[in-house]
Amino acid sequence: MFCYQCQETAGGKGCTVCGVCGKKPDVAAMQDLLISVTKGLSCVADRLRREGRRVGKEVNHLVTMNLFVTITNANFDRQAIIERIRETLDVKQKLLSQTENVSGLPHAALWNGDVGEFDAEAAAVGVLATEDEDIRSLRELITYGLKGLAAYSKHANALLQDNEDVDAFIQRALAKTLDDSLTVNDLVALTLETGKYGVDGMALLDKANTEAYGHPEITTVDIGVRKNPGILISGHDLRDLEMLLEQTAGTGVDVYTHSEMLPAHYYPAFKKYPHFAGNYGNAWWKQKEEFEKFRGPVLMTTNCVVPPADSYKDRLWTTGATGVPGCRHIGGAYGETKDFSALIEQAKKCPPPEEIETGRIVGGFAHEQVFALADKVVDAVRSGAIRKFVVMAGCDGRMKSREYYTEFAKKLPKDVVILTAGCAKYKYNKLDLGDIGGIPRVLDAGQCNDSYSLALIALKLKEIFGLNDVNDLPLAFNIAWYEQKAVIVLLALLYLGVKNIHLGPTLPAFLSPNVAGVLVKNFGIAGIGTVDDDLKLFFG
Ligand code: FS2
Ligand code: SF4
Numbered sequence: 431m432f433c434y435q436c437q438e439t440a441g442g443k444g445c446t447v448c449g450v451c452g453k454k455p456d457v458a459a460m461q462d463l464l465i466s467v468t469k470g471l472s473c474v475a476d477r478l479r480r481e482g483r484r485v486g487k488e489v490n491h492l493v494t495m496n497l498f499v500t501i502t503n504a505n506f507d508r509q510a511i512i513e514r515i516r517e518t519l520d521v522k523q524k525l526l527s528q529t530e531n532v533s534g535l536p537h538a539a540l541w542n543g544d545v546g547e548f549d550a551e552a553a554a555v556g557v558l559a560t561e562d563e564d565i566r567s568l569r570e571l572i573t574y575g576l577k578g579l580a581a582y583s584k585h586a587n588a589l590l591q592d593n594e595d596v597d598a599f600i601q602r603a604l605a606k607t608l609d610d611s612l613t614v615n616d617l618v619a620l621t622l623e624t625g626k627y628g629v630d631g632m633a634l635l636d637k638a639n640t641e642a643y644g645h646p647e648i649t650t651v652d653i654g655v656r657k658n659p660g661i662l663i664s665g666h667d668l669r670d671l672e673m674l675l676e677q678t679a680g681t682g683v684d685v686y687t688h689s690e691m692l693p694a695h696y697y698p699a700f701k702k703y704p705h706f707a708g709n710y711g712n713a714w715w716k717q718k719e720e721f722e723k724f725r726g727p728v729l730m731t732t733n734c735v736v737p738p739a740d741s742y743k744d745r746l747w748t749t750g751a752t753g754v755p756g757c758r759h760i761g762g763a764y765g766e767t768k769d770f771s772a773l774i775e776q777a778k779k780c781p782p783p784e785e786i787e788t789g790r791i792v793g794g795f796a797h798e799q800v801f802a803l804a805d806k807v808v809d810a811v812r813s814g815a816i817r818k819f820v821v822m823a824g825c826d827g828r829m830k831s832r833e834y835y836t837e838f839a840k841k842l843p844k845d846v847v848i849l850t851a852g853c854a855k856y857k858y859n860k861l862d863l864g865d866i867g868g869i870p871r872v873l874d875a876g877q878c879n880d881s882y883s884l885a886l887i888a889l890k891l892k893e894i895f896g897l898n899d900v901n902d903l904p905l906a907f908n909i910a911w912y913e914q915k916a917v918i919v920l921l922a923l924l925y926l927g928v929k930n931i932h933l934g935p936t937l938p939a940f941l942s943p944n945v946a947g948v949l950v951k952n953f954g955i956a957g958i959g960t961v962d963d964d965l966k967l968f969f970g
Pocket of ligand 1: 689690714733734824825826852853854877878879912913915916
């Protein structure tokens with residue numbers, strides 16, 4: 431196997447024996463093949479569009495779901511991935527028969543095979559199949575950005591919202607990653623174009639979420655426990671949460687959020703459920719210990735899943751793109767109501783969760799809420815009470831080097847406010863960092879996709895202060911990344927013209943020295959240093 435798509439890749443170079451995430455070589459192989467056949471399907475779909483034909487939503491949804499399945503910590507179930515490969519090949523063969531002309535299509539678009547041939551094909555189509563390291567680097571950078579974009583599209587699709595332009599771009603760009611005629615410059619341009627569609631994809635999801643559930647508002651979330659049995663729901667899919675809340679109403683079972691589901695509490699629509707109890711635990715990587723102590727069923731709606739210990743495997747349920755062999759999976763197409771009854775019955779027989787902490791955290795600072803506070807924020811900036819903002823959005827992870835972010839938050843000058851989104855927040859959202867004239871010093875916009883909110887807030891401030899360039903704002907970017915959704919967030923920020931983003935705790939292994947050089951030269955991208963050096967750099 432060879433995989434280097436996430437920040438925790440082995441030795442900062444690539445996982446070759448087994449994934450640090452727990453992905454085994456036989457699963458990695460099927461993920462490689464799933465990507466290859468999805469690129470093949472995309473080539474054919476793109477060809478059909480060029481011929482003026484319509485490509486159905488079911489093809490778009492298949493492509494986005496396939497990409498999502500291969501994101502870090504989403505799916506460890508080889509058999510489930512094999513089924514997806516089969517389905518993708520079937521759909522692709524049907525589309526192939528509709529094309530007027532198959533000439534010039536790449537191998538991936540024309541290949542077909544039985545399960546017995548899957549492993550041999552997988553071995554030939556992985557990341558290392560591209561020999562030139564710069565072309566490989568850019569192809570992977572684009573592919574990982576598209577995976578993130580696909581994940582966000584999928585959540586919007588689950589709320590019955592689609593953007594055909596985004597889907598057509600995903601497929602066109604996937605097809606281009608197989609086009610040997612494209613130069614490094616062509617692929618750099620495609621990388622930025624991916625960022626443009628990243629903005630569109632996040633806008634689509636923002637619209638889908640807020641139209642369905644209202645605009646996030648300032649909310650205090652309990653982090654302790656109640657006395658009833660509970661179900662813990664993790665991941666990013668708000669539609670899954672809604673269905674679970676509906677089905678648990680009146681059953682005596684409470685629902686708690688975990689990790690990236692915490693921001694669900696900020697949406698008005700979920701406040702009507704008295705059994706929506708609070709948030710339990712921290713970021714994804716602490717789940718083994720925390721799921722053990724939760725004592726009730728846990729529903730993973732997306733990554734990040736850590737392969738479970740046997741002690742709680744029978745309580746871990748997956749849905750959507752996630753999968754773990756030996757854990758039960760709940761199916762359901764977009765628009766259908768998923769059946770969570772078995773999980774609820776299991777919960778009723780479980781003891782209530784063990785208390786691991788007490789207290790409350792505050793969040794809900796997405797764009798509309800911050801716009802409502804704009805006068806207060808602008809006054810604080812004009813008076814000098816707020817000297818600067820620092821965007822610390824992104825991901826959390828296991829590496830000890832991420833303690834940097836806790837230290838950085840603790841040592842920030844008291845007149846600096848953190849803007850955050852994503853699971854990165856767990857490195858500092860339980861510290862008492864206080865407020866500035868009633869504005870909390872940590873403003874949590876929501877999930878990683880709500881980085882879109884942070885971009886809108888920056889653009890709004892630019893307008894209010896009458897600036898021509900977003901980089902003239904008193905705003906620094908110190909982003910933590912881990913998996914591929916952070917890649918699309920980064921590309922979206924680059925597309926919006928944000929410069930001098932610091933990315934840590936390490937730069938992606940998939941950036942070749944030359945590609946990293948382009949990002950440094952054109953966008954001022956940098957890594958992180960020591961906390962003290964970086965504080966000096968950002969705040970003088
Ligand atoms: Fe965190 Fe994992 Fe949000 Fe990522 S829970 S690293 O999926 O997308 O952020
Ligand atoms: Fe390694 Fe990350 Fe790939 Fe898992 S997702 S195999 S940890 S690079």
